[in-house]
Amino acid sequence: MKAARSKFALLLALSLILSLSFVPASQAAGNGNFQVVNGKIYDPNGNRYVASGLDMYLSDGTADQVLAMFPGINFIRIPDDGMNAPSYFSSFINTMTAHGVVCEIEYHPWPTIDTSSEPSNYLSWINSLANYYKSNPYVWIGTMNEPTNAALTNEHVAVYNQVRSTGNNNIVVLYTEGANAQTPSSYASMHGVVWDSHFYGWLSDYSTNASTVQNAYLNGTKWIGGVNNAQFGSTYYSSTLSADGAIPLINGEFGPSTDDLSTDANANQVIDTVSNWAVTNGYSQGYSGWSWWRPGNGMDNVQNSGVLTTWGTQLKNAIQATKTWLSSQPGLGSANSLANTGFESGLSSWGTWGSASAVASNANSGSYSVKVPSGGGVYQDINASAGVSYNLSAYGKADAGGGSGAIYIKAKNASGTDIAGSEVDLNITSSSYSKKTTTYVAPAGTAKLEVGAWTSSGTIYCDDYSLTPNLLANPGFESGLTSWGSWGSVSAVTGNANSGSYSAKVTNGSGVFEQLNASAGTTYHLSAYGKADATGGSGAIYIKAKNASGADIAGSEVDLNITSSSYSQKTATYVAPAGTAKLEIGAWTSSGTIYCDDYVIY
Incomplete structure (x- = not known):
């Protein structure tokens, strides 16, 4: 989505990626392939996967160079403008995937073209890639980069069908120009798909205000690729579901320069928004920085002659930070959508108001609990989808000196506003720990769920939160036999x-x-x-x-x-x-x- 290059990059590109060492194997429940589960990605061993990597033409460097300069990298987006034979990529891909690095191959014509102008052998090339790499789950196939036309659903369906026709069940990455330029029903039967959206400084009008950049990331609209007021903000995608539930979003391109000629005034705000804020708040499932090296001014090159640029150093640090953050994220086997559920890592992943704190006492299990004094609260947000059922459980007790409060869950819309009437409170009054549970169906308009605790008087303690999605509707028959x-x-x-x-x-x-x-x-x-x-x-x-x-x-x-x-x-x-x-x-x-x-x- 580079404005000056007509690379109209949509805001978010989504992918959840994690190298095998990020999450303990004890949490794993993999099936040998990457899985998409309601907006998240899990690797072949069941570990959480969030993409952190870069874009690289294979003519510009080697796998060994990348691995040496970017330790912890787990994603490479490979732009290919010549539709090279599958074997062209094999040496690079074999080295990368042996190190647990996902490689996405996508057709990247320059100048960009309309999908109606794609080469006549484009889909047969997609088919040949899918067939060649179908036994390697770390090889993903993407749709064409930044087409200049508005409607991309036909392109998505055609590429998806070509890949699946070969028996290839690997992830398919769908470049998108905006949620309002697609037909949601066309994705309902798809499995293993991920959005790819691009985010550069022009999409927030080069604002240097971090909040403005973040708001553009969430709620932005622009003229992109023939789409008037294209809804590129990440929140617009929540209503389009695949057979796996919510479709993850990866930022397949981002960087410090919109036009490759000069550094954007808001480069630092863009980089932090994509590689830190969006990932840790659950708005995206990863990112890929543009790019390893390109001839010309190269204001968005991450290295020159083997030496990291300022942008390259920022990306390297972001990849390391993402790896550290992922170490606290649950794998597929745990099914728990919350992180740091027992406060053993203090208040990491939790927000607070008032004087809430993690304390090394009054734990239900482990060593820590959260202490919530009068007027205080603790909370954690997760991405969610309307109509999905969630099972919440947590333990709470009042202080021996007295306390009254509640463990709660509520829904928020795409703007982050509470949905009226959505809060469910599980009251705490006893001075002994008791388990609080509820089955919660996210109401219409839900983009996020907030889970936490609040206190109205005295002090309460909480511990051992669990929030698990349930793919069944009406699982407890509280609505009679509806859905059964x-x-x-x-x-x-x-x-x-x-x-x-x-x-x-x-x-x-x-x-x-x-x-x-x-x-x-x-x-x-x-x-x-x-x-x-x-x-x-x-x-x-x-x-x-x-x-x-x-x-x-x-x-x-x-x-x-x-x-x-x-x-x-x-x-x-x-x-x-x-x-x-x-x-x-x-x-x-x-x-x-x-x-x-x-x-x-x-």
């Missing part, structure tokens, strides 16, 4: 709930089920509670896979048997088999009556 299908005699009833007021009652020969989009090879975690009726009952909570035609995949069903008349938690880790298009989760009864409640799948 059934056969035989099934009803939502009171009086036999595991939590809340309702559960599902399933009588002899009957069943209840819910389906969701899924992809082969992805690991899912199922949890639900079930019990038999006091008069007897036998059945199971189950999960199984269906193909694109809706037929059951033979041998895919896993049954978690229910026989006890007391509620027990049933869990399974399930890898979707080949051919999976949907998962079906539910319960069935072979005799008598069973009750089930509190389903979770992520």
Whole structure:
């Protein structure tokens, strides 16, 4: 999106990337490929991945040079203006991916062109790349760089279909000109896709005010690539969902110079916004700095003749800082959307008001808790999507000297404003720790959730927060059988709930089920509670896979048997088999009556 070069770069480029050493393996639950899960990216071992790297034409340097000058780098965007054969990239890619570095290949014509003018062999070239690198999950394929026309959905669909037609399930990166230039429904069935948006100083009118730059990043509109008032701000993308939920956003280009001829007045503000503020606040899932080296004035070169420029030093430091930040982020196996959940790293990742502090006492587990005196509060924000269900749990207690407050969750819109009536408070009054839980469905207009605690009098302590997304709707039957299908005699009833007021009652020969989009090879975690009726009952909570035609995949069903008349938690880790298009989760009864409640799948 370089204005003077007609490189109209949209604001955000999104990708979540993490090298294998960033998150302890104990948190991992990978499936051997990168996975997108509701706006985040996880590597083949299940570790959180946030991209931190640079753009580089392969004619301009070597893999060894990059690895030596940018320790900790985990992403390279490879612009290719000649549609070279797949083998052209192999030596560089083999070295990089052996070090856990993702390489994205994208067609990068200069001057930029309309998608209708792309070479006749463009899609066959995409197909050849996908086929050549389909066994290496660290090779991603991107759509064409910065086309000059407005509507890019057809380009996205065409490239995605070419990649998937080869059996390649790697990430596909979709360059975007703005949320209002796309057709949201076209992405609903896609798996493993990431937005690529570019951000330079001109998009905030070269303002040197950090807040102005950040606001442009979130809410900006500009004329870009033929789109009037293109909504390039990151918040505009939250309403377009793929089969994996929210689509992550990576800034595939950013840097200190809009035109490569002079340094922008707001270069430092742009660099900090993209490489620090947007990542740590969850607005993007990574960045790639432009660029390794290009002939000319080169005001955005990160190095010259093996010596880092000022911009190169800034990028190197940003990559190191991102790596450090990622060390506290949970992997896929934990499913916890929150960071530093037990305050063992002080107040890292948490905001406060009043006199809240992390203290080495009064912990529910570990060594630390958060102390919230009267009038104070502690909070953490995460990106979220309207309609998604989240399970919140945390532990709280009042001080021995007295205290009254609450653990809470509430929703915010794209402007960061609280959504009226969205707050749920879980009150704390006892001086002994108790677990507070709620299932929270993000209301219409949600862009973020805020989770935390507040105190109205005295002092409270909180610890061990957990917030996990749930891919199922109405998981506790509190809205009756809404979102669930059934056969035989099934009803939502009171009086036999595991939590809340309702559960599902399933009588002899009957069943209840819910389906969701899924992809082969992805690991899912199922949890639900079930019990038999006091008069007897036998059945199971189950999960199984269906193909694109809706037929059951033979041998895919896993049954978690229910026989006890007391509620027990049933869990399974399930890898979707080949051919999976949907998962079906539910319960069935072979005799008598069973009750089930509190389903979770992520």
